[in-house]
Amino acid sequence: MIKMENVVKRFGENTVLSDVSFEAKEGEIFGLLGPSGAGKTTIINILTNQLDSDGGYHETGAKMLDIGLMLDTDGLYIRLSCIENLNIFADIYGIPRKRALEALKSVGLEESAKKAVNALSKGMRQRLALARAIMHEPKVLFLDEPTSGLDPASARGIHKLIQRLCDNGATVFLTTHNMEEAVKLCNYVALLHKGRIIEQGPPAEICKRHNAIKTVLDLEAVFIKLTGVELE
């Protein structure tokens, strides 16, 4: 469903993506793994048409309105309440406002519905951004570092929600530098380093291929073996 074939992106002289190819199948959780600056956000920006590529082919297999997006910057209206933020998007999507409340409930923020965004913690803001991304029940969901900076309990809550969305048929494309998260959540992962895909496949297969199975699958060991670089 989500596909990139030999995609190239340059910023001036600097080539940030080189021949990037992968495919995420419908209904799966696809993880794009790599350290900061590897090109993960650039790939999301290209797939969501916020940025043009300089070569290659890409598609998401969904109309723009069937896409949900959560970026590293939340873009929330800080003076408005949680529910007011979601109601704006309910009106734009032309869906009933009760769906905004349901989305808030699904991320556990119903009690903070009337709180202004600037009074929320980082974790709560991330959950609100996720609620905005899923409220119109998108077929494809792009999540850029969805749990970065969150405490383990909040991260677990978001993991459960992502799994639930996938069970309901959504294709989830997430970027992370948290290998444990990738092993736990993703059906398929691609390892990105300096703008190149250096390995891809189901996490278990990748770890097996590189003899990196301890008591749990050790994707991080694979990444270090392939690149010599440790993830922060």
Next chain:
Amino acid sequence: MRSTKAIFAKQAKDMSKNPMVLVMFVIFPAVALVMTQIIAKPNDDIPNNMFVTMMSAIFAGMGLITATSAIFAEDIERKSLRFLIIAGVKPQQYLAGTGGFLLLAGTATSAVFALIGDFDIKEALKFLAVMITGTAGSIILGAAIGMLSKNQQAATAFGLPVSVIVGFTPMVAAFDEKIAKAAGIFYTQQINVVVNDFSVSLAKPMLVITANIVVFTGLFVFAYLKNGLKG
């Protein structure tokens, strides 16, 4: 239409909670009211609507440019526009919703000025005609400044000198004929000319204001092509 209405409603709700922007629509008529009641009305040497003339030109120039550039720069800086565009909002719908709301708010403030100035119907209509056209010009200029600025601080740094020149020139022009002649190219000076003497023809002021709008639209198109709305 649905998206434009949603953006319009968002801007209305957001402005009601944003004192920095809200004050721009309140302070100038408030000052005009107080000065008219305390200074102009009891003093026979001062025309009754002197402060309305002064403050309405400053509002049209300074207040609206500052408010519009702040709103655009904030939405771009916080990347809120990216999410709107992903949700299917077209740039022209965002511009129509935001510009439409600011035009309505500017018109409401202009109507308050007309009430403070105690204008008769004919004068009020003339006043509103130049104010609404001037408001449209300020919104276009403010939007261009907002788009050319990377963040709200830059919008203030860039917009303040522009709005001070455009907004205060009519006041300075009152003291010097040469400055008054030069200031004639600004739409705010034309607002001043009409409000000072309602018997003048609207043709020349409206022509100058329209010419200003054409120039601002050119700047707006340049800013849009250069930076767009995504930030």
